[in-house]
Amino acid sequence: MVLQLKKISKNFDAVQALDEVDFHIGKGEIHGLLGENGAGKTTLMNILAGTFPPNKGTIIIDGKVIEKMTPKKAMNLKIRFIHQELNLCNDLKVYQNMFLGEELYTKYHFVDEKSEIIRAQKVLDSMKSHIKATDKVESLATADKQLVEIAKSLLFNSELIIMDEPTTALNNTEIEELFDIMRTLQKSGVSFIYISHKMPEIFEICNKYTVLRDGKFIASGDIKDIDVHKATNLLIGHSLLEIDEHFIKKSHQGPEVFLSVKGLSGKGFQDISFDVHKGEVLIVTGLQGSGCAELAMSLFGAGAIKEGTIMVKGQLMKNNNIKDAMKNGIGMIPKNRKERGILPDLSIKDNMSLAYYTVKHHKLFIDEKEEDERFFRQQEKMNIKVGSQNNVITSLSGGNQQKVIFGKWFELDSDVMIMDNPTQGIDVGSKFSIYEIIADLAKSGKALIVFTNEYPEIHRIADNILVLYKGFINGRLSRSEMSEIAIMEYSTGTRGEK
Amino acid sequence: MEIKKTWSNIITNQSHWVSFVLLLVVATIVNPSFVSWSNLSNLFTQGAIIGFCSMGMSLVISAGMIDLSTGSVVALIAGLCVNVLNTTHSILLCLLFCIVGGIIVGLINGVLVTKGKIAPFIVTLAAMSAWRSVINQLGQGGPFSVDKTMYTSFRNIAAGKVFGIPNLMIYLIIISLITSVIMNKTKFGTYVYAVGSNENAARLSGINVDKIKNLIFTYAGLMYGLAAFLLASRLTSIQAASAGTGYEMNAIAAVAIGGTAMEGGRGKIIGTFLGILILRIITTVLIMANVPPFLNGLVQGIIIIIAVLAQTKRKK
Numbered sequence: 011m012v013l014q015l016k017k018i019s020k021n022f023d024a025v026q027a028l029d030e031v032d033f034h035i036g037k038g039e040i041h042g043l044l045g046e047n048g049a050g051k052t053t054l055m056n057i058l059a060g061t062f063p064p065n066k067g068t069i070i071i072d073g074k075v076i077e078k079m080t081p082k083k084a085m086n087l088k089i090r091f092i093h094q095e096l097n098l099c100n101d102l103k104v105y106q107n108m109f110l111g112e113e114l115y116t117k118y119h120f121v122d123e124k125s126e127i128i129r130a131q132k133v134l135d136s137m138k139s140h141i142k143a144t145d146k147v148e149s150l151a152t153a154d155k156q157l158v159e160i161a162k163s164l165l166f167n168s169e170l171i172i173m174d175e176p177t178t179a180l181n182n183t184e185i186e187e188l189f190d191i192m193r194t195l196q197k198s199g200v201s202f203i204y205i206s207h208k209m210p211e212i213f214e215i216c217n218k219y220t221v222l223r224d225g226k227f228i229a230s231g232d233i234k235d236i237d238v239h240k241a242t243n244l245l246i247g248h249s250l251l252e253i254d255e256h257f258i259k260k261s262h263q264g265p266e267v268f269l270s271v272k273g274l275s276g277k278g279f280q281d282i283s284f285d286v287h288k289g290e291v292l293i294v295t296g297l298q299g300s301g302c303a304e305l306a307m308s309l310f311g312a313g314a315i316k317e318g319t320i321m322v323k324g325q326l327m328k329n330n331n332i333k334d335a336m337k338n339g340i341g342m343i344p345k346n347r348k349e350r351g352i353l354p355d356l357s358i359k360d361n362m363s364l365a366y367y368t369v370k371h372h373k374l375f376i377d378e379k380e381e382d383e384r385f386f387r388q389q390e391k392m393n394i395k396v397g398s399q400n401n402v403i404t405s406l407s408g409g410n411q412q413k414v415i416f417g418k419w420f421e422l423d424s425d426v427m428i429m430d431n432p433t434q435g436i437d438v439g440s441k442f443s444i445y446e447i448i449a450d451l452a453k454s455g456k457a458l459i460v461f462t463n464e465y466p467e468i469h470r471i472a473d474n475i476l477v478l479y480k481g482f483i484n485g486r487l488s489r490s491e492m493s494e495i496a497i498m499e500y501s502t503g504t505r506g507e508k
Numbered sequence: 509m510e511i512k513k514t515w516s517n518i519i520t521n522q523s524h525w526v527s528f529v530l531l532l533v534v535a536t537i538v539n540p541s542f543v544s545w546s547n548l549s550n551l552f553t554q555g556a557i558i559g560f561c562s563m564g565m566s567l568v569i570s571a572g573m574i575d576l577s578t579g580s581v582v583a584l585i586a587g588l589c590v591n592v593l594n595t596t597h598s599i600l601l602c603l604l605f606c607i608v609g610g611i612i613v614g615l616i617n618g619v620l621v622t623k624g625k626i627a628p629f630i631v632t633l634a635a636m637s638a639w640r641s642v643i644n645q646l647g648q649g650g651p652f653s654v655d656k657t658m659y660t661s662f663r664n665i666a667a668g669k670v671f672g673i674p675n676l677m678i679y680l681i682i683i684s685l686i687t688s689v690i691m692n693k694t695k696f697g698t699y700v701y702a703v704g705s706n707e708n709a710a711r712l713s714g715i716n717v718d719k720i721k722n723l724i725f726t727y728a729g730l731m732y733g734l735a736a737f738l739l740a741s742r743l744t745s746i747q748a749a750s751a752g753t754g755y756e757m758n759a760i761a762a763v764a765i766g767g768t769a770m771e772g773g774r775g776k777i778i779g780t781f782l783g784i785l786i787l788r789i790i791t792t793v794l795i796m797a798n799v800p801p802f803l804n805g806l807v808q809g810i811i812i813i814i815a816v817l818a819q820t821k822r823k824k
Contacts, residue, residue: 344712
C-alpha cells in the first residue's frame with residue numbers, strides 16, 4: 011500500500027492539534043513517527059483510521075482519494091490501528107476478541123466458532139506465542155494482551171498496521187519477538203507506522219522517519235541519514251514558551267533533608283531513591299509510561315508501595331495512606347485538575363477548606379467567618395480573581411482554579427509539596443504566576459517535588475532533576491548540568507546510567 | 509437585564525420554593541378552603557414519617573448513592589419494636605431499640621458498599637428483599653399489634669398535640685433542622701457533598717471516603733428507625749407485608765423535587781423538606797379532584813421524571 015496524507019489540519023475548539031501536516035509511507039516500510047507528548051502523532055493516526063474527520067486535507071491511498079474515512083472503511087482498506095491503551099474485552103475469549111465485529115458464520119447464520127478458533131490459533135502460532143485461542147483474555151498477562159491486539163491485525167491480512175507505543179508493557183525478549191514478527195511481515199509487503207518515545211527501538215526497527223512538533227510537520231527521511239542526537243534536536247526545536255537564557259534562578263536549598271526516599275518500588279516504578287532538601291525544587295520528569303504519574307501518587311500515599319521507605323524530616327512514614335502523608339506534612343497538587351483536583355459542585359471557599367478540615371479542624375461546627383478569612387488570606391497571597399468566594403469553583407478560569415487548589419494546601423502549611431503537572435491546561439500568564447508561587451514557597455523553606463515534562467518550566471524552577479525511563483531513575487542532573495537535549499536523551503534511553 | 513437574570517436565578521436555584529407556592533395556588537383554586545390550619549397541619553402529619561426517611565435519603569443521594577431498602581427497614585423495625593414494647597412495657601426501651609436497630613441495619617448497608625465494594629443499588633435492593641422477608645416470617649402473615657395496656661400512652665406519641673400543634677409536625681420540623689445543621693454547619697456535611705461531587709478529588713484531599721459512606725448509611729438507618737417508631741405509634745398495628753411499602757419511592761421523589769442532584773454533589777435539606785410537603789399537596793389535590801387513588805403511583809412516577817428532567821435541563 012502507498013499512502014499519502016496531504017495538508018491535514020485539525021483543531022479541537024481553539025487548539026490547533028494539526029497544521030497542514032504531510033505524511034507519506036510506501037509498501038513494506040516501517041515508518042517511525044516521532045514527536046513529544048502533544049505533538050499531534052495520535053491525532054494524525056486517528057484521522058487516518060477514521061476515528062474523526064480532519065478539518066482540512068486529503069487522504070490518498072494507492073493513488074485514489076478517500077472521501078469521508080470511517081473506522082469501517084479503514085478496516086476494509088486493510089488499515090489497522092493498535093491503540094496505546096488496550097481495546098480488548100476482558101470477559102471474552104482470545105478468538106472472540108480477534109473476530110469481534112468480523113465474525114465468521116455457518117450457513118445457518120450462527121457464529122462459526124470452530125473455524126474462528128482454527129484461524130486465530132494459526133496466527134497466534136505464527137507469532138511464536140504460547141497463547142491459546144480459547145484462553146480468556148482476562149487470564150492473560152499484559153504483554154500477551156498486547157500480542158493478541160497485534161494478532162488481531164494480522165488476522166485480516168492488513169496492509170498497513172499503526173502501532174501506538176506498542177512496547178510499553180513488553181520486556182526485552184518480547185520486544186525482540188515483536189520486531190521479528192514485524193520484519194517477517196515487512197518482507198511480505200506489509201507497512202507499519204510505528205509510534206514510540208524510545209529512540210533505541212526506533213533506530214532498531216524503522217527504516218524511515220517523520221517528525222512532528224506542535225502539530226506541524228518538521229522533517230522526514232531515511233533513518234540511516236540521521237542519528238539519535240539529530241533526531242532529538244528535531245523533536246525539541248524551539249518551544250512555544252520562549253526560554254529566557256538570561257534568567258538566573260536563585261537557589262534557596264538548605265542542608266536539611268526534608269524528604270528521603272530509599273529503594274522505593276511500586277506499580278510502574280522501581281528502586282527509586284532520592285533526597286529533597288529544605289528550599290529545594292526537585293523536578294521529576296519522564297515521558298508517558300515512565301512511571302512518573304505512579305511515583306507521584308505513591309509518594310502521597312495514594313498508590314501502592316511494594317518495597318522501600320519514605321522518611322519525612324527523619325520520621326519514617328508508617329502507614330501508606332493519604333491522611334498519614336498529610337499529617338506528616340506532605341501536600342499534593344494532583345494532575346488532571348478536572349478529574350482529581352476540583353470538586354465541581356462545591357463553592358470556592360469549600361474547595362479551599364477541604365484539606366484543612368481533614369487534618370486540622372476538630373471543632374463540631376464550621377465557622378463561616380473562619381472560612382472566609384482563610385479564603386481572603388490566600389486570595390491576597392496569590393491574587394486569585396473571583397466574583398464571590400461562595401460561587402462554585404467551576405465559575406473560575408483554569409489558572410484561578412489551580413490557585414484555589416494551591417491555597418487549599420497552603421492552609422495546611424505542609425513542609426513537602428508534591429506537584430504533578432501544576433500548570434497543565436492553564437494559560438501562559440497564569441503559568442508565570444504559578445512559577446512565582448513555587449519560587450516563593452522554596453524561599454520560605456518548603457521542599458518541592460514538581461513532576462513536569464515542559465522544558466521551559468524546568469528551566470525556570472529546577473534546582474535538581476531526576477529523569478525517569480522505564481520506571482528507573484535514568485539520569486540525575488543538577489541545574490548547571492541541565493539542558494533540553496540531555497533531558498530528552500535520558501528520557502528516551504539514548505543516554506543513561508543503565 | 510439584571511432583573512431578568514435575578515429572576516431566572518431564583519427560578520432555577522429556588523425551584524422548590526417556586527413549585528411549593530405554585531402548588532398552593534393551584535390547590536386553592538381547586539378548593540378555596542385548602543389553605544386552612546387543619547389542612548396545612550394535616551400535610552405535616554401525613555408527611556412526617558416519610559419525611560424522616562427523606563432526610564436519610566437526602567444524604568445518601570447527595571453523596572451520589574441510592575437506598576432502596578427504606579420501606580423494608582421501616583417495616584422490620586416497626587414490627588419488632590411492637591414486640592419489644594409488648595414485652596418490656598417501656599416506651600423508652602422501644603425507642604432505644606428503634607435507634608440501635610436502625611443504626612445497625614444502616615451500617616450493614618454501608619459496610620457492604622464500602623468493604624464489599626458492591627454498588628449501593630445492588631446492596632440496598634438485596635436488603636429491601638431480605639428484610640421484608642424476615643419481618644414476614646416473624647409476623648407469620650398476621651399483624652404486630654400493641655397490647656391494650658400500652659395502647660393509649662404509646663399512640664399518643666404520634667397522634668398527640670401540643671397547643672393544637674400535632675406532635676408529628678413538631679418532630680418533622682426538628683429533624684429537618686438537625687439534618688440541615690449537620691449538612692450546612694459541620695465538616696461532615698461538606699464531605700458528603702464532596703464525595704458526591706468528585707470522589708477522587710475528595711480522597712486526594714485526605715477524606716476517608718469509605719468512612720463517610722458508612723456514616724451516611726448509618727444516619728439513613730437511624731432515620732428509618734425513628735420513622736419506624738413513629739409509624740408503630742401512629743398505627744399501633746404493623747402489617748408485615750404492607751407496612752412502609754413505597755417509602756423509598758416517596759423519599760426519592762421528595763429529594764428529587766427538592767432539587768438535590770441525582771448524581772450527587774448538590775442539594776439542600778430545606779429543598780427535601782419542601783419536597784415532602786409538595787408530594788402531600790399533590791396527593792391531596794388529586795383526592796379533591798376525585799382522581800382514583802390507584803393512579804397515585806403513576807402521578808408520583810411522572811413527578812420524579814419531571815423533577816429530574818428539570819435538573820438536567822438546568823445543567824445544560
